Structures are given as structure tokens and as C-alpha cells.
Amino acid sequence: MGWRTTASAAALAALTGVLGGGCASPGGEPESAGTDQSTADRSRLDEVAERGELRVCSTGDYRPFTYRDEAGAWSGIDVDMARDLAASLHVRATFVGTTWxxxxxxxxQRCDIAVGGVSITLERAREVFFTEPYAVDGKTPITRCExxxxxxxLEQIDRPGVRVVVNPGGTNDKFAREKLHRAEIVPHPDNNTIFDQLRNGRADLMITDGSETKWQARQHPELCAVHPDQPFTFAEKAYALPRGDVDFQEFVNQWLHLRTHDGxxxxIAEPWIG
Structure with a gap:
């Protein structure tokens, strides 16, 4: 069979398939899956608008990006940014507490976006979409100034007798366990009080993001950030979005692009990081 005949046959088969897709089944209902496709194409943009609520997951324990006080009030750079995003969608922001x-x-299971100093990692990128980055960061030590x-x-840190405190489950914990083999790793479950372990001498140092070390050093003069502008690693901060929802990702990216260029x-960040 020549190529012209083959092409004609293929075109006829395709046309027949298209027309056949709209035929009724023996029960009288269309065989088309139009309703299911409409549901599958539904974006979180539509759901958020109909719900009137943007559900925001955050740990509330990572200043300057996110903090939840004992009374349940939320604050931080990313908390205020999430509120601005909700306002741009003409809905309210509802914060959902979580852990790293x-x-x-x-x-x-519970949120439309996750914020609060979330670092982009390949492991996380397998499960979520990320926005464009809004900050560059990296792991660096913080300790008592003396x-x-x-x-x-890392050679100075990874020695017997050195106590490195970590908050379980996050990138700080992962970095410490991958890089330190002789130092003692001391888990502390409450990231809001973890720096008290350094101040009170129950740990020697913590390795965390440079942005956090700078903020904590401003609050506690006895603590010093160690080379925060020359960290051990390179990382970027972004917001996590539902995997596969390109429409929602594009909207949030456009919002974030505008907000990082219009002041x-x-x-929002100036009161926290100067």
C-alpha cells in the first residue's frame, strides 16, 4: 500500500474514531467522558475562589519566615506574603499548622500552598510543584560568640564531643546526618526554643539557614552567625503548590514575580531582616 493510501486510511480511521466517540451507548448515555475530563482539568484556582479560602500550611517555628505564638497568632515574612496572595485572589487566608x-x-491533604522558609529540594520536588524562588540561602553554623x-x-565541627542540635525532619536534620559522623547530633523537637539550647550551653552549635542565623543573632547578642553570607550549601526558598496544577502555579508565579519587583x-521583609 502506497503512502497516500495509508495516510487516507489513517485519516478516515481518525475521523471515524472522533465521530464514534459521540455515539450513544446501548443504554442511551453518551460514551464521551466530557464530565470526567472537566473535573480533571479543574484548577485549584477555581476551588479556592469557590471556597472563599486559601488554606496555607506552615510550621510556625521558623522565623523570620513563619511564627505562631502561644496564643495562636501567626506572623512572619511568608505569613504576610500568603495573606497578600489570598487578597489578590479575593479570599481569606486560613493557616494550618504542621511540622517539618x-x-x-x-x-x-489539607492545604493549597505551603509557606515558611521552605527550601527547594529534589526530594520535595517529586511530590509538589514549586514557585519561582524568592530568596537564596544555605546552611551555616550559629553558636555562642565565644x-x-x-x-x-565542617572539619572543625565534626569532632567527638561537639554537640550539634537539630530540629527533626527538616533539611537541617538531613544535612547534619549526612555531613557529620563523629560529632554528637542532639535532636530538639521544638524549633521555637531550639536556640535556647545554645544559649544555655546544652548544645554547642546548630547548622541552619543563614537567614535564620542572622535573625536569631539579632535577637540574642550572645549568639553569632558564622559566615552566613558564605554558607556550606546553596539553596533557594520558594512556596510549595499542588503537583500537576499548572494553572495555579502560573498564577502564583505571576503574583510572586510582581510582589518581588513592586516593593x-x-x-514585608524589612521589619524582620532589615
């Missing part, structure tokens, strides 16, 4: 170890699961010269390198992000 349960963040992905809670986000998938010990700052002792803990400038909004700088205005």
Missing part, C-alpha cells in the same frame, strides 16, 4: 516531618503529607572561631568548617516583598 509531616509537611508534605499535611500539605497534600565559640565562633572554633566552628567555621511589596521588601516592605
Amino acid at each position: 516531618s509531616t509537611l508534605n503529607e499535611d500539605f497534600r 565559640n565562633a572561631a572554633r566552628f567555621r568548617t 511589596t516583598y521588601e516592605r
